[in-house]
Amino acid sequence: MAGGDAPGESDPQLVASALAGRQSAYATLLARHREAVFRLARHHAGDEGEALDITQEAFIAAFASLAKFDAARPFRAWLMRIAVNKCRDWARRRAVRRLFRMARPLEDAFDVADQNLDPEAQAISQAELARVSAAIAALPANLKDPLILCRLEGMSMAEAADVLGLTEKAVETRIYRARQKLSELLEG
Template structure:
């Protein structure tokens, strides 16, 4: 399919978009947190793929190349937003919905997913990308390293730090923090 698209077959390219658009949108939505921004990044990513498809060498999987383009599109939008003052018009609120305090839902579910998605937006950008690619899209360390153009060791480090940061944002205790902050055991009263 990729080879046909590279050779100029527009139907093959349309099929590639159809196969991958939901996954790319999932990455962009979790990276950016706003539907319109995610749609823009998804569109930018596929436009870039269309323009540069002839440059795809096949050294890595097509999905790896596509994810890298999508992450770069998100980073471009985040950089633009950092330079612009925030103006949010009434009726334009397409951010993740407010749900109030987290709902105790040990099985996950929609409320838990929304809370995690919202918490991901509070995690530093470098950690967020690794968390999304590893824990949401279940990519291997090596593939994430290739997508983000960083060493595999950096992926592992950012994933660990990102998980700690996410747990902190969500108000969850990690094994490490609970050991560090645990109160000393009371003296035992033996008769």
Template sequence: MSYNNSKINNPELLIEQLMEEHGEALARLAFTYVKDRGRAEEIVQDVFIKVFQKIDQFRGESAIKTWLYRITINRCRDELRRWSIRTLFFKSEGIEESIPHGGLSPDKKLIEKEKEQELGIVILSLPVKFREVIILFYYQEKSIEEISHLLELTQNTVKTRLFRARKKIGERLHDYRREEG
């Protein structure tokens, strides 16, 4: 979406539109960092307050959506530095609550739902540097280049983190299933 100067001249209208278009996606992104819906919503509110205060500083060097993601990621990292994420417990609501299952029978749907929950638990247990690339790549469907820009990392670093994250997910899923079985 393109944001022209007339909208920036009316920041209230612009912020309202940005909240409507990107608020839910930013809340999901924040949740993947802090693992708490309430805190994620507070972070997104803080992000939009910051955007409102600094909209005149947006230079248009990237898409405004990229700018919003960058601010959200930075705000989440600040939050994680302030609070020990280890004191939080995984809550089963969160990552992609409903992924279509096609025409599966109820028992197969239940098995798929359990697998998704296992995957969600494993992803949220990863260190932030691995969790963020997985979430951005698979759930937010960002390219390596976009992730590189958002996280201010080289593309090779993003690729390496994705590789290592996938490996850790595989290992942890294996361990998780062994413990459950």
């Protein structure tokens, strides 16, 4: 599988191939992990356009730093750590922009309502999804990150702890607090 797409190759093999100049290895890594990075960014930003920008920034940064990847560690965790950092960078930039103008509303956070619903039910479904998305986006980063990684991205607490540089117990505690805060936000 020297020149083409190699879905059977492991991430470390693909990294080595990419570093050796094989463009298809970059493409395979991107295809394999872009949805997870995008979902993380979308849950952070609450906006698909911003999430696309964050995803692109995360992959650019990852590919620029590929030589620093430690093949003994999971590539996905390494990439998600970069994505979390890009989300935090985005949040800082957004906070600065708020000083100069009002932040954009989160009214169009997702467009994934069930297409089999009648128009009224579809509108209610979209509104509820937007409400939940906005609540997740409103969580503080220290609570949002573990919640997104474990509950929405399906990472184990150990994987999330590795990505975030925390203990498993800290991840567990933060997920518990995030759920409490979400309940307050959604009930209020």
